[in-house]
Amino acid sequence: MLSVLTGCASRPAGVDAPDVSATPWANTVTAGGQAPQWTHQQFPGKRASQYRYARVDGRDAVRVQSSSSISLLRQLLRVEPGDLGSLRFSWKVPALIASADMKDRDVEDSPVRVVLAFEGDRSKFSARDAMLSDLAHALTGEPLPYATLMYVWCNDTEPGTVLNGNRTSRIRKLVLESGGARLNQWLEYERDIRADFEKAFGEPPGALVSIGIMTDTDNTRSLATAWYGPIRHMGLKRAP
Numbered sequence: 001m002l003s004v005l006t007g008c009a010s011r012p013a014g015v016d017a018p019d020v021s022a023t024p025w026a027n028t029v030t031a032g033g034q035a036p037q038w039t040h041q042q043f044p045g046k047r048a049s050q051y052r053y054a055r056v057d058g059r060d061a062v063r064v065q066s067s068s069s070i071s072l073l074r075q076l077l078r079v080e081p082g083d084l085g086s087l088r089f090s091w092k093v094p095a096l097i098a099s100a101d102m103k104d105r106d107v108e109d110s111p112v113r114v115v116l117a118f119e120g121d122r123s124k125f126s127a128r129d130a131m132l133s134d135l136a137h138a139l140t141g142e143p144l145p146y147a148t149l150m151y152v153w154c155n156d157t158e159p160g161t162v163l164n165g166n167r168t169s170r171i172r173k174l175v176l177e178s179g180g181a182r183l184n185q186w187l188e189y190e191r192d193i194r195a196d197f198e199k200a201f202g203e204p205p206g207a208l209v210s211i212g213i214m215t216d217t218d219n220t221r222s223l224a225t226a227w228y229g230p231i232r233h234m235g236l237k238r239a240p
Contacts, residue, residue, distance in 0.1 A: 009126055011115070011175075016104065018064055019053050019226045020049070020051055020073065020238065021038045021054040025061060026038050032109055036075040036077045036188075037075060039074055040071060040072075041072040041073075042071045043070060044139065046071070046218055047149070047218070048071035049065060049067075049069045049215055049216065051063075051064050051073045051213075051215075052065075052232055054116055054176045057092075057159060060229070061092075061227040061228060062228045063227050064217055065215075066218075066223065067218055067223050068218055069216070070216035070218040071214070072212045072213070072214045073212060073213050074208050074210050074211070074212035074213075075210065075211055077209065077210065077211065077233075080207050081206055081207060082214050083126075083235055084205060084208060085234045086191060087114070087116070087193055088230070088231070088232045089189055089191075089229060089230075089231045090189065090226070090229035091114075091153075091229065092185065093111045093113045093177075094183060094184055094215050094225055095111070095180075095225075096153075096180055096183070097111055097155070097222055098155075098219055098222070100155055100220050101155065102156075102163055102175075103163060103165060103184065104166070106221055107220050108166055109218065109222070109224070110150075110152045110154070110214075111153055111226050112213075112215055112226045113173075113213065113214040113216070113226075114231065115148060115149075115150050115212040115213070115214055116197075116210070117145040117208070118147045118148030118149070118208055118209065119145075119209055121206075122143075122146055132167070132168055135182055136171045145203070146170065146206060147171075147201055148165075148171045149197055150171065150185075151189070152173045152176065153174075153178070154175050156178060156179060157234060159175050160175065161174075162174055162200045166189050172200035172201060188229075190234070208233075213228050
């Protein structure tokens, strides 16, 4: 389904996630002073995963349960290229998805994803990506993002590896974790957005226009649970 691979909103439009947006987990502000609303984006023809606020290990978290399902919890924002700094986030994964393989389009599920979408020069799209973007716009009301960078956990791919999207090169997946050695513990990250984008796409990033989290099992027809800590964009540290 094209609407899933785009990372875009779908019709019907995303709705507020009241169990998340009014909680301490969502009560964070970006470096630019924004506090965007989180919305639950569902995809046509797909069962939606469940996103709920939870207190876990003394932390504010979002608990995601996915049962042969896929959906995205997303906030729209705008961070200009000159203001891109780092992204802080955390997650806890109790188990891998045994049959998942992010290199195989038929079973490319992941227990956790942090999803960043960027603007850019769409004239650089290949003919195939331009066609996919037009189709995405017709199906979802939004075009294919110029570029989507996902931080993911794989079963057996070396951390630091960049995987191209299986349907479009406008999606790149940066593997942060692999295998089961670090399951059942909170893992903390602070990622340099510009450096990761340039590693994945080989060019400078445009404006960051959305941040999302997603746990999906629609391809493997399986079950998965994960927890995400608060996500915070940290601006560039400028000299006084």
